[in-house]
Every structure is written in structure tokens, then in C-alpha cells.
Amino acid sequence: MVESALSRTPHFPRQLMKVRTRFAPSPTGYLHIGGARTALFCWLYARHHGGDFVLRIEDTDRERSTPEAVQAILDGMAWLQLDADEGPFYQTQRFDRYREVVQQLLDEGKAYHCYCTREELEEMRAQQMARKEKPRYDGRCRSRTEPRPGVDPVVRFRNPLEGEVVVKDHVRGTVVFRNEELDDLIIARSDGTPTYNFCVVVDDMDMQITHVIRGDDHLNNTPRQINIFRALGAEPPEFAHLPMILGPDGAKLSKRHGAVSVMEYRNDGFLPEAVRNYLVRLGWSHGDQEIFSTEEMIRLFDIADVNHSASAINPDKLAWLNQHYIKEGDPQRLGEELGWHFERMGVDTSNGPALADVVRANAERAKTLKEMAENSVFFYQDFEEYEEKAARKNLQPDAVEPLTRLKEGLAALEEWKAPAIHDAVNAVAEALELKLGKVAQPLRVAVAGKGVSPPIDITLELLGREKSIERIERAIGHIVQHTAYEH
RNA sequence: GCUCCCUUCGUCUAGCGGUCCAGGACGCGGCCCUCUCAAGGCUGAAACACGGGUUCGAGUCCCGUAGGGAGCGCCA
Numbered sequence: 227m228v229e230s231a232l233s234r235t236p237h238f239p240r241q242l243m244k245v246r247t248r249f250a251p252s253p254t255g256y257l258h259i260g261g262a263r264t265a266l267f268c269w270l271y272a273r274h275h276g277g278d279f280v281l282r283i284e285d286t287d288r289e290r291s292t293p294e295a296v297q298a299i300l301d302g303m304a305w306l307q308l309d310a311d312e313g314p315f316y317q318t319q320r321f322d323r324y325r326e327v328v329q330q331l332l333d334e335g336k337a338y339h340c341y342c343t344r345e346e347l348e349e350m351r352a353q354q355m356a357r358k359e360k361p362r363y364d365g366r367c368r369s370r371t372e373p374r375p376g377v378d379p380v381v382r383f384r385n386p387l388e389g390e391v392v393v394k395d396h397v398r399g400t401v402v403f404r405n406e407e408l409d410d411l412i413i414a415r416s417d418g419t420p421t422y423n424f425c426v427v428v429d430d431m432d433m434q435i436t437h438v439i440r441g442d443d444h445l446n447n448t449p450r451q452i453n454i455f456r457a458l459g460a461e462p463p464e465f466a467h468l469p470m471i472l473g474p475d476g477a478k479l480s481k482r483h484g485a486v487s488v489m490e491y492r493n494d495g496f497l498p499e500a501v502r503n504y505l506v507r508l509g510w511s512h513g514d515q516e517i518f519s520t521e522e523m524i525r526l527f528d529i530a531d532v533n534h535s536a537s538a539i540n541p542d543k544l545a546w547l548n549q550h551y552i553k554e555g556d557p558q559r560l561g562e563e564l565g566w567h568f569e570r571m572g573v574d575t576s577n578g579p580a581l582a583d584v585v586r587a588n589a590e591r592a593k594t595l596k597e598m599a600e601n602s603v604f605f606y607q608d609f610e611e612y613e614e615k616a617a618r619k620n621l622q623p624d625a626v627e628p629l630t631r632l633k634e635g636l637a638a639l640e641e642w643k644a645p646a647i648h649d650a651v652n653a654v655a656e657a658l659e660l661k662l663g664k665v666a667q668p669l670r671v672a673v674a675g676k677g678v679s680p681p682i683d684i685t686l687e688l689l690g691r692e693k694s695i696e697r698i699e700r701a702i703g704h705i706v707q708h709t710a711y712e713h
Numbered sequence: 714g715c716u717c718c719c720u721u722c723g724u725c726u727a728g729c730g731g732u733c734c735a736g737g738a739c740g741c742g743g744c745c746c747u748c749u750c751a752a753g754g755c756u757g758a759a760a761c762a763c764g765g766g767u768u769c770g771a772g773u774c775c776c777g778u779a780g781g782g783a784g785c786g787c788c789a
Contacts, residue, residue, distance in 0.1 A: 360716065467718085469719075534718080538724060540724045546738085
């Protein structure tokens with residue numbers, strides 16, 4: 227399947243080649259926020275240029291790679307709607323091909339067997355460190371012709387000794403590495419399995435990747451990979467190295483920063499479009515614009531506008547964007563997602579207001595869907611007890627009269643709609659010569675159990691007449707009982 | 714230690730030699746609106762890491778310094 231996409235003659239003029247980018251995570255964990263940003267940029271670049279976006283799973287490390295992690299990555303990309311045109315390809319399914327290329331390099335004298343033991347290599351490194359030199363392989367097996375009994379050799383790439391490699395990076399600009407700084411890296415282990423830097427090159431060549439967009443922790447690998455491309459007679463792709471993403475405190479991202487897996491953002495009530503918008507502005511900008519629809523991102527994205535420095539995640543800004551999309555989004559669709567959160571909370575929403583209406587009522591007062599669900603449970607379940615502070619302030623003896631009148635007025639309404647409810651509440655306030663707050667707040671605490679809710683008329687409409695009146699009675703009872711005990 | 718990368722408000726960023734006593738956004742403060750909480754409107758505080766050059770003129774170009782980061786594996 228992979229083979230059909232292969233060509234051994236990648237020598238078309240670059241301008242005539244269709245842009246092809248790839249995202250190549252190693253499945254050793256979930257899709258974290260940094261990986262997601264890299265995937266987003268690769269995807270945007272391909273979409274902007276009408277090219278292809280390829281997904282490749284780099285699972286050559288059999289020890290640490292798991293099928294669960296592969297699934298987690300696929301789930302994360304699906305949630306962010308980063309659709310791949312090809313793949314996922316798995317490196318573990320391409321071992322024959324890697325072996326073939328290793329042999330080719332061996333045959334051409336561009337690679338050689340190295341019989342040094344791990345112990346010898348360690349000692350060599352220790353000595354170099356002691357001499358304050360950069361630890362690297364010294365090439366002692368370069369000209370060896372005889373095998374060493376009892377040692378399974380590794381295969382090393384014969385890196386050029388002189389000259390330099392110039393990387394014309396799309397975000398970093400021109401970066402020059404001297405070949406003398408590089409050493410002969412291992413391309414095949416003693417058990418015959420290929421290593422990362424080698425597989426990447428073979429894959430990018432075979433899959434005809436034109437633009438490698440990845441984290442800048444790979445910048446130092448780039449000259450080695452370019453040398454391998456050349457040894458293979460292939461034109462290296464173009465490169466763009468993205469700056470890292472840091473935690474809110476400016477330190478390297480880790481679990482202690484909370485949500486690191488993109489799917490955790492869903493659990494926390496974030497919308498994929500918000501996460502995407504947040505991510506695209508992390509390290510990239512288009513003037514002063516903050517909000518980007520998918521179409522705009524694709525149209526405006528330019529790798530040249532990517533920043534050079536690492537950026538820290540700002541949870542507040544993500545929350546702001548999330549609320550923006552909650553306010554702008556389709557209530558019907560958001561309602562479904564809200565329902566997903568209620569389900570996770572074990573709240574049955576079948577006997578309450580429509581989820582889309584709850585979204586409409588709360589869009590301006592919730593940063594996340596999770597928060598919205600938590601704040602709206604009272605629409606679907608009776609609360610155990612009143613929020614203490616709100617009850618102490620609003621459920622006092624002086625609230626009995628307004629609540630009683632409210633009950634009567636509301637019970638008499640012909641139509642249970644917000645405008646009529648609004649009028650009824652106002653009428654009670656006027657009749658009693660009270661400020662609206664003196665009436666609406668006790669009512670709010672009575673029906674919601676707490677001091678915060680959407681506008682009172684809308685809250686009542688959504689709750690329904692029966693439950694509303696029931697809860698008003700309950701509140702009156704609560705006041706009476708409480709007062710009786712205290713006096 | 715060596716090589717490479719990075720450095721504008723707390724944070725994300727605009728700026729591509731003069732239009733910058735540095736603009737926008739999040740957050741924060743104040744005011745307005747208001748049945749709660751929000752949302753919204755107006756408004757305020759807040760930054761060119763440092764030192765040398767180049768230039769009539771530097772946040773913008775060059776070189777250092779300092780501070781961060783990455784790589785240097787039979788990990789990816």
C-alpha cells in the first residue's frame with residue numbers, strides 16, 4: 227500500500243512538485259499540545275498550498291510504542307479535525323525497505339560495520355568529556371575490513387569529514403553546520419533494526435515529502451539527515467523548525483501543568499475550534515488578528531510568519547477563545563457536546579429543558595462547556611441544599627412575602643414564557659415597593675439553590691412551571707423552619 | 714564541555730531603518746450598564762535583556778555579554 231506512493235526518482239523540479247507535508251509522531255503517549263500544534267502547522271501548510279498531508283507513525287522503538295498511544299494520537303487529530311490525505315503509515319511495517327537501503331549504502335561504501343562494544347563507546351565518550359570535547363564517535367571502525375569475533379556489528383553512516391551543510395530553514399533562516407562537528411551515526415543496530423534518523427530520511431524520500439515541518443529540537447538532526455539524503459542520491463526536502471511550547475510558568479511542558487493531552491481539553495470543556503485557534507496563534511500571527519476561522523487560517527497561513535522563540539501557554543486566553551466560540555457557535559451542536567458532559571457527570575437530561583436552550587441561556591456566562599454543565603445541573607436535578615452564603619443572604623423572613631406573591635402570580639400565568647414571567651416578577655416588586663433585586667434574588671436562590679444563574683425569567687422558563695413553584699414552596703418552608711429554630 | 718537556536722508589556726504578539734514618547738489581544742485596575750453572574754462599552758497601568766558598533770537616524774542591521782533552550786544514545 228505504501229509502495230504505490232513510492233518513487234525512486236524524486237528529481238522533479240521543486241516548483242513543479244505538489245507540496246507534501248507529514249506529521250510523524252512516535253506513539254509513546256497521548257497527542258500532547260506541542261505535537262498538536264506541529265500537526266496543525268503541517269496540515270495548514272499542505273492545505274494552503276493545495277498539497278497533501280501525510281500521517282506517519284514512528285514506532286521503531288518497540289519498547290515504548292503502544293497501540294493505545296497510536297489510538298490516542300488518531301483520536302486527538304480527529305477531534306481537532308486534522309484530516310490526513312495519506313496514512314497512517316507505520317515504520318514497523320517498512321523494515322524490509324530500511325534493510326534494503328542499509329545494504330545499498332553498505333554496498334556503495336557509504337556505510338560500514340562498526341564492532342565497537344557499548345563499553346568501549348562509553349569509555350570513549352567519558353574520555354572526550356574529560357578533555358572537554360564534544361562526545362562523538364571517532365571513526366575507529368571506518369577502515370576495518372575484518373569482523374570481530376563474538377560481536378554483532380552495528381552499521382554506521384559514513385558522514386563527510388569536511389565541508390559544511392547549509393540548512394535553509396523556512397523559519398530560522400540559514401543555519402550552517404560544519405561536517406567535522408558531526409560523527410558517523412548508527413543507522414542499524416546490532417540486531418539489524420534501523421534507527422530514527424535513518425528511517426526518517428528513507429520515509430521522507432520514499433513518501434516524497436517536500437516540506438518537513440517539525441519541532442526545533444530536531445534542528446540539530448537536520449544536517450545529518452541531509453547528508454544521508456545526499457548519500458542516497460535524493461534531493462533533501464525543505465525544512466521549517468518550529469519553536470517549542472512551554473507551560474504557563476515558562477518551564478518545559480509536563481504533566482504537572484494540567485492538561486497536556488489534547489483530549490484532556492475536551493474533558494475540560496473546550497471546543498476543538500477554540501483549541502485550534504489558540505494553537506495557531508502560538509508562534510504564528512497575521513497582524514493583529516486573533517480570531518481565525520478554519521478557512522481564514524488556511525488562506526492566511528504562511529510559514530514565514532512563524533516566530534523564532536518558544537512560547538508559553540496562556541490558559542486564560544484559551545478560555546477566552548473558548549467562550550468566544552461558545553457564544554458564536556450553533557446552540558444545537560454545542561448542546562450535543564454539553565450533553566456529553568452531563569453524561570460524564572451522570573446527569574440525566576431527558577426530563578428537563580432542551581440542551582440547546584441551556585446553551586443559549588449560558589453562553590455568555592461560561593468559559594467552558596464543563597463549567598456550563600456543572601452550573602446547570604439544577605435544571606435537571608433537585609439540589610440537596612442551598613448554597614450557604616446565598617441562602618443566608620436571600621432566604622430570610624423578609625423574603626417570605628415576595629416569594630408567596632411570586633408563587634401566586636406565577637401560578638396564575640396563562641403562558642409560561644420569559645416575557646410573561648418577567649412581568650410577573652416585576653409586578654410583585656412594584657406591589658411591594660421593593661427593588662427588583664429584593665425579589666429576583668430570593669427567587670433565584672429558591673429555584674437554583676444558589677446566587678448565580680441566567681436571567682431569572684429565562685431560568686424559570688427553562689425550569690418549567692411545576693418545578694419552579696415546587697421549589698418556591700420549598701424555599702418558603704426552609705425559611706420558616708430556619709426562623710423557628712433560631713428563635 | 715562542545716555545537717546549534719532563542720531574547721518587545723505578566724503572557725501571546727505587531728513591528729520587516731524614520732510613520733514607535735512602541736500597536737493589538739488575554740489577564741489585571743477603574744467607570745458605565747445591570748435581577749445574580751457574566752457579556753458588552755469606555756478607560757488605566759504595563760515591554761524593545763545589556764554593552765558596543767554601522768547609519769543623518771536602530772526595537773528594526775552587525776559584533777559581543779548575560780540569560781534561557783535544544784542536541785551531542787545501539788531513544789524518537
